[in-house]
Amino acid sequence: MANQQQCVIIGIAGASASGKSLIARTICDDLRQDMGTDQIAMITEDCYYKDQGHLSMEERVKTNYDHPNALDHKLLCRHLEQLRAGESCEVPVYSYVEHTRMPQTTKVTPKRVIIIEGILLLTDPKLREQMHASIFMDTPLDICLLRRLRRDVEERGRTMDSVLEQYKQTVRPMFLQFIEPSKQHADLIVPRGGKNRIAIDFLKAKIRQLASD
Ligand code: CTP
Numbered sequence: 001m002a003n004q005q006q007c008v009i010i011g012i013a014g015a016s017a018s019g020k021s022l023i024a025r026t027i028c029d030d031l032r033q034d035m036g037t038d039q040i041a042m043i044t045e046d047c048y049y050k051d052q053g054h055l056s057m058e059e060r061v062k063t064n065y066d067h068p069n070a071l072d073h074k075l076l077c078r079h080l081e082q083l084r085a086g087e088s089c090e091v092p093v094y095s096y097v098e099h100t101r102m103p104q105t106t107k108v109t110p111k112r113v114i115i116i117e118g119i120l121l122l123t124d125p126k127l128r129e130q131m132h133a134s135i136f137m138d139t140p141l142d143i144c145l146l147r148r149l150r151r152d153v154e155e156r157g158r159t160m161d162s163v164l165e166q167y168k169q170t171v172r173p174m175f176l177q178f179i180e181p182s183k184q185h186a187d188l189i190v191p192r193g194g195k196n197r198i199a200i201d202f203l204k205a206k207i208r209q210l211a212s213d
Pocket residue numbers: 015016017018019020021022044046049065066095096097099100117118119148171
């Protein structure tokens with residue numbers, strides 16, 4: 001079981017649909033091959049969107065999901081502290097269709113490496129303090145929008161009009177106000193998206209080194 005020294009926390013931030021989960025998954029899969037499947041976990045900031053079970057669907061749709069207030073970073077911080085202390089945590093399960101948390105949770109047990117990914121991770125000093133290294137995905141916004149449009153329609157039950165309206169009203173303005181400025185806190189800035197092989201190999205080498213210190 002991991003102890004406080006052994007748990008390495010890596011944060012990956014960047015715009016919506018910038019390739020955060022792809023790079024995080026690729027690094028996790030590659031590292032699992034040589035470190036073992038039970039040594040690495042990936043946690044998504046999206047699981048920590050606040051519960052909106054008390055609101056009607058009409059009200060939930062109006063939430064600004066790209067503002068830091070939409071997220072329960074306190075709970076995420078507490079879970080990271082638990083994992084670093086060698087305790088398990090119960091990560092909420094979130095539904096983009098229902099716009100709220102589901103009744104079930106996912107148990108995450110302590111690991112040598114925890115990779116967290118999400119748009120607003122680097123805006124929060126308490127989360128930044130927990131990270132051993134942080135990455136910002138610097139993917140061009142037009143590429144992000146194209147990816148988001150396809151993904152939200154195919155996987156998140158949205159219409160094209162609703163995706164474009166949300167993009168104009170909140171996604172883009174919040175990126176400019178909160179996410180883009182948080183790039184200054186990253187240790188490493190990755191251009192061209194989640195398939196940047198050189199960046200992946202550098203990150204894997206650094207994570208292996210941190211995990212063996
Ligand atoms: N979001 C939404 N509706 C909700 C909750 C979140 O539309 N009920 C959107 C927010 O607008 C936010 C996005 O979800 O911009 C965050 O997810 P995103 O970062 O796009 O997902 P990832 O898969 O992590 O992105 P990437 O492609 O970078 O991996």
